Amino acid sequence: xxxxxxxxxxxxxxxxxxxxxxxxxxxxxxxxxxxxxxxxxxxxxxxxxxxxxxxxxxxxxxxxxxxxxxxxxxxxxxxxxxxxxxxxxxxxxxxxxxxxxxxxxxxxxxxxxxxxxxxxxxxxxxxxxxxxxxxxxxxxxxxxxxxxxxxxxxxxxxxxxxxxxxxxxxxxxxxxxxxxxxxxxxxxxxxxxxxxxxxxxxxxxxxxxxxxxxxxxxxxxxxxxxxxxxxx
Numbered sequence: 001x002x003x004x005x006x007x008x009x010x011x012x013x014x015x016x017x018x019x020x021x022x023x024x025x026x027x028x029x030x031x032x033x034x035x036x037x038x039x040x041x042x043x044x045x046x047x048x049x050x051x052x053x054x055x056x057x058x059x060x061x062x063x064x065x066x067x068x069x070x071x072x073x074x075x076x077x078x079x080x081x082x083x084x085x086x087x088x089x090x091x092x093x094x095x096x097x098x099x100x101x102x103x104x105x106x107x108x109x110x111x112x113x114x115x116x117x118x119x120x121x122x123x124x125x126x127x128x129x130x131x132x133x134x135x136x137x138x139x140x141x142x143x144x145x146x147x148x149x150x151x152x153x154x155x156x157x158x159x160x161x162x163x164x165x166x167x168x169x170x171x172x173x174x175x176x177x178x179x180x181x182x183x184x185x186x187x188x189x190x191x192x193x194x195x196x197x198x199x200x201x202x203x204x205x206x207x208x209x210x211x212x213x214x215x216x217x218x219x220x221x222x223x224x225x226x227x228x229x230x231x232x
Contacts, residue, residue, distance in 0.1 A: 002072070002112045003087060010089045017061040018213070025055065026164035027215025031198060031207075032173035033066060036153060039176055040069045044118035046148060047071070048141055049155035050192055051123040056157060059169060060121050061089075063155075066212055071119035072112045077105070092120075094140075103143060110148035120148070124188070137189050145184055151176035154188055156195025160203045170199040170209060 021028060039045060049056065057073075064071040077093035080086055087093075092109045095101035112120055124141035145152050154174035159167040172195035177187055201207040 002092065002108070005072075005090045006088045009085070013089050014061050014065055017058040020058055021055070021062065021169075021213060024166060025159075025213075025215075026162055026166045026168040027211060028059065028062065028169045028171070028213040029202065029209035030063075030066070030171045030173070030212045031202075031209045033210065033212070035175075036173040037067055039151075039153070040067050040117055040119065042116050044113035044115060044148075044150045045069075045120075045176060046113070046141075046145060046150055046152040047119055047121045047155050048124050048152050048188055048192070049121065049157055050135055050196070051125045052157050053159060055159065055169065056123070059157065059171070062212065063171065064119065064121070067119065069117040069119040071121055072109070073121040074105075074109055074123075102140060106140060106144045107147055110144060113148045113150050120144075135189050135192055137185055137192075139185065141188065142185055145179045149179050151178050152184065152188060153177075154191035154195060156192050156199060158196055158199035158203070160199075162203065164215065168203070168215065170202050171212075172196075172198045 049060075060071075060073055072090040072092050074094045075086060075091040077095040077097075080091055080093045092105075092112065094105040094109070109120060112118060122141060122144060124137040125135060141152070153176050156172040156174070158170050160170070162168045174191045174195050177184055177191065198207060202209050
């Protein structure tokens, strides 16, 4: 059974996430969001993202809000016990102590995908990895897709230093893949890798993304304004 979420706590944690990201990242840029919002409004979806860094968890809170859906996220059961408050905002446990326990966790999580707007975030790599390819996806995502019988959206996440002392985040939402595709693991990995190549082009200035959270470098701080005035 899927536990109820606290909307009040969810709003609070999204506010916290936004403040932390503004303080620690030089903006968040996305591609493919508008198409994804239309998909999400008409069907439940699984969001399969590569797992890069600590920032991913905070980023998911903003991305889920931007999509406008009602997303849950799968989280290691031991970590969820340590940080139980995540359960109040949509974290569902995945028990990795045995293959049988993991499958039971996925089966429960799949029941969260019943209506349009429902979403389930999943890191199919299972742990932090660099954005280097191959991404080494685990087979749990295949079981989840087969159980839920919904489409899966590849979500490519990357961070890089740009024109600020903090890294910038770039996210690509790919086209949904159908659960009927045999061997979805390979197409999903290719789609995630294609998205990461797009983030590379974005960081190189060869492709435009849409700002989801305005970077600090977009505005001139008080100290800079004072220096400009003084030297003028």
